[in-house]
Amino acid sequence: MTLTLDNALSIADLRELARRTLPRFVFEFIDGGAEDEITLAANRSAFERVALVPRVLNDVSTPDLSTPLLGTRSSAPLLIAPMGSCTFARPGADLSIAKAAAARGIPYVQSTMSTTSLETIARHADGRLWFQLYTLKDRDFTRKLIDRVRGADFEALVVTVDLAVGGKRERDLRNGIAIPLKPRVSHVLDALRHPGWAMRYARNGSPQFENVRDLDPGDGAGLTIAHKVGKMLDAAFSFDDLARLRDQWGRRIVVKGVQHPADAARLASLGIDAIWVSNHGGRQLDGAQSSLESLHALHRALGAGVELIIDSGVRRGVDIVKAVALxxxxxxxxxxxxxxAAVGGDEGALRVIDILLDEAQRAMVLCGTPTVDAIRSGDVIAATRPRDQD
Incomplete structure (x- = not known):
C-alpha cells in the first residue's frame, strides 16, 4: 500500500512522507542536529528507556486529557514549540500549524525567526498564542519587538536562553543552507526531483525572517541560518536583564532552554510562570543531556510548585504520558x-496533532489513569529512570 497522508498512522510515517516530499537539503535542515547528533539521538532514546507500570481496576471510561497550563485550561498537555524558517518547507506552514493548534485547543508558540509575521498569525489563528523571543544585541529592537507582541495580544512571552551562539549544524554547512538560498547545481537537481516543492518555492520566492525584517545583521557568503541568527544574539543577556524584560512585558512569561537545577531554582525565585526544559532539539550543544533526563532532575529539585514544559524527542502520544508522569x-x-505541514498544509498539521492526542488518550486509558492529574499521582513510571545505570 502506498503511504499517503490519509493512511499515515504515526509520526514516523509522516516523517517518511516529508522525506519523500522535500528536497534532501530541506529535509535535513528540519531533521538534523548539531555536530555528531549525539544529543539528537539521546532525546529519543531517553523516552524509549522509560517504562510504564499500568494501574488496573480504575474507571477509565471517560478519559480526559485537559489540564491547566499557565493559568488557563488546555485541551491536552501538548503545545507547539517555536520553529523558524517553516515556510522553507511549505509556504504557509507556520499558519497551518497555528490554525491546527487552535482547532485542537492547544497553545501555538511562534518563533522570533518565523517566516510569517506575528501580526499575520494573530489575525488568522484564533487560539492560544505565545511568542518565543530571542534576546538580541540591539536591545532597542528587542523592546520594540516585545511591544509588537503585546499589541498583537499574545498571551505569553517565551524567552529562549540556551542560544548564546548558533550551533554547528554540519548537515546544513555541507548542504549550503542559507536564507535567502544561494542556489547550487545540487539544489536545482534535487528540487527538480521534487516538483511540488519546486513549484511552490518558485511561486512564493525565498522566505524571509518577517519578525526581524528591520534588523540587519549583515551578510556573508555561505552563512547558514543558524550562523545568521547567531550574529544577532545577545550573549551578554543575564538574570538581571531577564528580570527587567519580565517587568517590561508584564504578562505571563516562560523561560525556555533550561537544564540545570540551580538555574531553574533561580528562575523560580524570580517568579517566572513556567520553565521550559529543552536542549533545542539537539540542534545547538551536542553532548547536552537529554531533555527528559533534565526534566526528571528539575522536578526532583523544584517539586510540584513550578510548571515545567518539555520538548525534544516527543514522537508518540505515550511520550506525553511519560513526560507528565516525570x-x-x-x-x-x-x-x-x-x-x-510540509506534506499536507493545514490537513497535515492537524493530522499530526490528532495522531498524538489519540495515542496519548489511549496510553492513559491503558495506564489506568483517567485524567492528567491521575498520571501525575498514579505512580505509573517504573523504578528505572531515564538514565541507564552503567
Whole structure:
C-alpha cells in the first residue's frame, strides 16, 4: 500500500512522507542536529528507556486529557514549540500549524525567526498564542519587538536562553543552507526531483525572517541560518536583564532552554510562570543531556510548585504520558508538526496533532489513569529512570 497522508498512522510515517516530499537539503535542515547528533539521538532514546507500570481496576471510561497550563485550561498537555524558517518547507506552514493548534485547543508558540509575521498569525489563528523571543544585541529592537507582541495580544512571552551562539549544524554547512538560498547545481537537481516543492518555492520566492525584517545583521557568503541568527544574539543577556524584560512585558512569561537545577531554582525565585526544559532539539550543544533526563532532575529539585514544559524527542502520544508522569505540565513538539505541514498544509498539521492526542488518550486509558492529574499521582513510571545505570 502506498503511504499517503490519509493512511499515515504515526509520526514516523509522516516523517517518511516529508522525506519523500522535500528536497534532501530541506529535509535535513528540519531533521538534523548539531555536530555528531549525539544529543539528537539521546532525546529519543531517553523516552524509549522509560517504562510504564499500568494501574488496573480504575474507571477509565471517560478519559480526559485537559489540564491547566499557565493559568488557563488546555485541551491536552501538548503545545507547539517555536520553529523558524517553516515556510522553507511549505509556504504557509507556520499558519497551518497555528490554525491546527487552535482547532485542537492547544497553545501555538511562534518563533522570533518565523517566516510569517506575528501580526499575520494573530489575525488568522484564533487560539492560544505565545511568542518565543530571542534576546538580541540591539536591545532597542528587542523592546520594540516585545511591544509588537503585546499589541498583537499574545498571551505569553517565551524567552529562549540556551542560544548564546548558533550551533554547528554540519548537515546544513555541507548542504549550503542559507536564507535567502544561494542556489547550487545540487539544489536545482534535487528540487527538480521534487516538483511540488519546486513549484511552490518558485511561486512564493525565498522566505524571509518577517519578525526581524528591520534588523540587519549583515551578510556573508555561505552563512547558514543558524550562523545568521547567531550574529544577532545577545550573549551578554543575564538574570538581571531577564528580570527587567519580565517587568517590561508584564504578562505571563516562560523561560525556555533550561537544564540545570540551580538555574531553574533561580528562575523560580524570580517568579517566572513556567520553565521550559529543552536542549533545542539537539540542534545547538551536542553532548547536552537529554531533555527528559533534565526534566526528571528539575522536578526532583523544584517539586510540584513550578510548571515545567518539555520538548525534544516527543514522537508518540505515550511520550506525553511519560513526560507528565516525570513532572511535566505539558510536552511540546516541533519537527513532527512541520513534517505534517510540509506534506499536507493545514490537513497535515492537524493530522499530526490528532495522531498524538489519540495515542496519548489511549496510553492513559491503558495506564489506568483517567485524567492528567491521575498520571501525575498514579505512580505509573517504573523504578528505572531515564538514565541507564552503567
Amino acid at each position: 513532572g511535566a505540565q505539558a510536552a511540546a513538539i516541533a519537527r513532527p508538526a512541520l513534517f505534517g
